Amino acid sequence: MKKRRNLSGYFLFWRRLLQLGIVLLLVSPAAGFTFFRGNLISATLFGFPLHDPLATIDYFLAGKILLLSFLSGTFLVLVVYWIFGGRSFCSWICPYHLISEMFLPLHRFFRRPKPGFSSSQRYGFLGGFLLMSLILSVPVFESVSPVAAASQLFQSLAESGFSNQSVTDGTGLASILNVWFSGSGILLWFVLFLISIEVFVKPGWWCHGVCPVGTFYSLLGKISPLKITIKHNACDNCGECFKVCPVSQVLIAPVQGTANRVIDSICTQCGNCIDSCPTRALNFGFQFNRQENTDVISSH
Ligand code: SF4
Ligand code: SF4
Secondary structure (H helix, E strand, O other), X not given: OOOOOOOOOHHHHHHHHHHHHHHHHHHHHHHOOOXXXXXXXXXXXXXXXXXXXXXXXHHXXXXXXXXXXXXXXXXXXXXXXXXXXXXXXXXXXXXXXXXXXXXHHHHHHHOOOOOOOOHHHHHXXXXXXXXXXXXXXXXXXXXXXXXXHHHHHHHHHHHHHOOOOOOOOOHHHHHHHHHXXXXXXXXXXXHHHHHHHHHHXXXXXXXXXXXHXXXXXXXXXXXOOEEEEEOOOOOOOOOHHHHHOOOHHHHHHHHHOOOOEOOOOOOOOOOHHHHHOOOOOEEEEEOOOOOHHHHHHHOO
């Protein structure tokens, strides 16, 4: 009989901690700290430039000019997400994904089907946004990006909260509420609009279907060495991992025994499946040998 264990929230704990850290980083300039400037599209951290690779491409297509100053910051970000799996950005860093996850209990309450976008549809959205930037000479996705909107939303709320008015005397609180109806309010309503589609129509439709950032990072994830791996002799097909995975189709091959890891790079590296697995069959693992999968497939 396979050894079972109590469910753990290990990776969820560390993920929430990092997500909270990212929000604190975003709002730190409003609190008077100077080590971080910018947002998740373009920033400096302790003087090091960091640029979102998709934004670099988007601005290049729109402006028809490659800013060399962007390249080192872009390369650094690419290396980090190559190591940790492209879509780890989505589940560990993205502030929009964090807000979206806060509404997960409502998704479950309304029992909407999980997103069912094919990879060609996702690549179509990514290509469409980039093509529009090229034709219109405007960085189209960056202009409507929920990643940027959610970042700016946290920053606007912090700036209101840390303004010279005090929250405790009520005037600071009033200024926070004013955000609902100010320029920043547009960001808030935009994020809420996207979330409401998630809740009432299709959970994860933005993050796991339309978002060009997620699709771009999934391309990088194809060559990332970090994967969810499985010990087939420990798995008893209980199905717990499928219940918590936001893109559960990626688990079919490993759980059915036709792959020794999650191959589909739409996996967000969230670790939910590892936390939920009662037999410890799943884990993170670095695998540089892409041949290993075919060995497993041919042995079944
Ligand atoms: S396979 Fe695991 S790590 Fe990947 S998205 Fe699903 S639950 Fe998250
Ligand atoms: S890998 Fe999934 S199906 Fe297999 S034991 Fe773990 S939770 Fe159950």
